[in-house]
Amino acid sequence: MFFDAAFWLPLAIMAPLTTALLLFLLPRRSGLLTVIGAAATIATVFLATLLVIQNGAARHTLGGWGAPLGIDLTADGLTVLMLALTAIVGAAITLYAHGYFTHPVHDATARTRYANFWPLWFFLWAALNALFLSGDVFNLYVTLELVSFAAVALTALAGKPAVLAAAMRYLLVGLLGSLFYLMGVVFLYGGFGVLDIAALGAVVTATPALAAAAALITVGLAMKTALFPLHFWLPPAHANATAPVSALLSALVIKGSFYILLRVWLGVLYPLGETIAPYLLMALGAAALLWGSLQAIRQTRLKLLVAYSTVAQIGYLFLLMPLLLAERNNLVALAGVVCFMLAHATAKASAFLSAGAIQLATGDDRLASLRGLMQIMPAPVAAFAMAGVSLVALPPSGGFVAKWFMLDATLASGYWVVALVIVAGGLMAAVYIMRVLAPLFRQVETVEARRVEHVPLSMNLSAFGLAVLAILLSFTGVYVLEILAIGAPWVTEAGL
């Protein structure tokens, strides 16, 4: 039993969920509980990942019923990569949050409010793991709701009036997106009578019901993923939240809804793969990349710049949709998208964490007041610079490998326009990253006149660690390809 990956799948959800519950029940013990809870979650994820890589894709029949009557948890290569990503980025943010939320610059009222961060974050962790493991389109809706509610509450933690307005909008958009998705699920169930992804994949045909489901699900999830032009809610929410929350939202939460979109298209909606839909998503992705980059270049505040950079980088996730859907089995294209998710999650989390450290220390995040900070606080500045290297996709970095795969896939299939967009996106990223790095690295004479707050080691360590990881991902491309081939998420010929 213990050497079967299927045994560990539900535990990867129950470990953070139990921790969240205990943190809710015993708020005074949060220090100890978060350490134990994070360790337990990471251990279960690690075991599940290892066993899936060793023995192949796994399936856990919840309640012993089995699909289609019951719900199944499923884990293939894509699942375990996302689980592992969440565990690693989550662990770093947990460490950072310990330093951030207890920092003396926050007053007592703020710290009372921040105490809610811990149960909320572990609920979010449980919800994300449940989302990645779910093999059932209705259960995915439940996990999507859990993720949304936790994310909105985490956003509101910052407490400023601006953030409350942003959180409210985030909540409404999130609810609308979830309801669109749910209505799509209704059409899937009405048309095909089952909810399990694999069972649906075996019976779907290109009917009006499938088309309606595809339209509803795609719009709902595009809204939650903040795909241009449905991105309007993202910059205020991500920029006004507290730094650890901004990192969680940009690195992980966005990936959750995109993951569902990817799964459902590859596993269920694939008969529509040769329609206009994937090309439409590709076009919106390109528009997101160009529009988001232009907006990022125009910003004068660091966190807003990083948030618009997320709007831009979401575009990359959608650029390869025609390759993934029209010609199924394109492992290189999938590897490009997944490597991009890994690279973006680590680099963007690091960028938000180091921006948060700078803002905490200086009380300011205007680009103009970043001058000379390299001399005063080298750790977060160096972390931001390395994260920037990955966001621009210079070699060696995770971003570079992702774009290498993407360019390889697009050029092999003759989508050279997409290849041009990918290159243009990198150049524009270089412009907005340089707008941050130039003042940071400028030599300033009157440096000792500037008083900054102390930044605890835990914050520097996690921001820097994630940046190093964003660079080291450069060497993992081959392994990502191998892991993705484990029970690859598309419906194989045998299933048709």
Next chain:
Amino acid sequence: MRDLRVLEHHHDDDTAMTPPRLIILALSVLMVVGLALAALSFPAGDARLATLAMAALPQSGVLNPVTAVLLNYRGYDTLLEVAVLLLAILGIWAVAPQARIWIRRPDTPVLAAFVQLLLPLMVVVAGYLLWLGADEPGGAFQGGAVLGALGVLWVAAAVWLSNARRGNLLRPLLGIGLAAFITAAVALLLARGSLLEYPSGQAKTIILIIEGAALFSIGATLTLLFVGGFPRRSDAP
């Protein structure tokens, strides 16, 4: 006053049928018609899952198919839904950590006396709805709604807060539903190898225990949603 006038002004704008709004209206109508047409194409006959659910009912431990789906076939969904309730409370506390409860003596003793009379009755009704859920429409959510209504009355009559000696009972009350669910789920995983897999013959007992715990949490959650914020005693408005 000025703010109100601004709102009114906006309100006037809101009723105007401008060209962009006409386009949105037309697109919405088009979408509804399209979806309706797609829904008409659904295959006729019983849904496959409904047939399966009825066929497995004898093994589910309960006679009410809705309870079988909620607590047995798809019990995991319900476990996550119970977690959503807790998240809702945390969400409110994240926005408004301090309670905004006005505690004042009721003007007349009638309300308080009435609520105290109603209290045992509503608890019995909630318990009955829970028990009923196994065989007929009812269950933890229905019973919890009754408890929630009781809680709201209680708070409105200021009975609860003037009697609440220890506010730290609140967190256990809110969490016990999820705690029971997780405990059952993990214990059954260790015993039977699959999460929430009930041993045959004992399904009904375990379902009732989980639902009984969830009943209290649902009732407490609904009351707290009404209160908004972590309740703290204060003697003003």
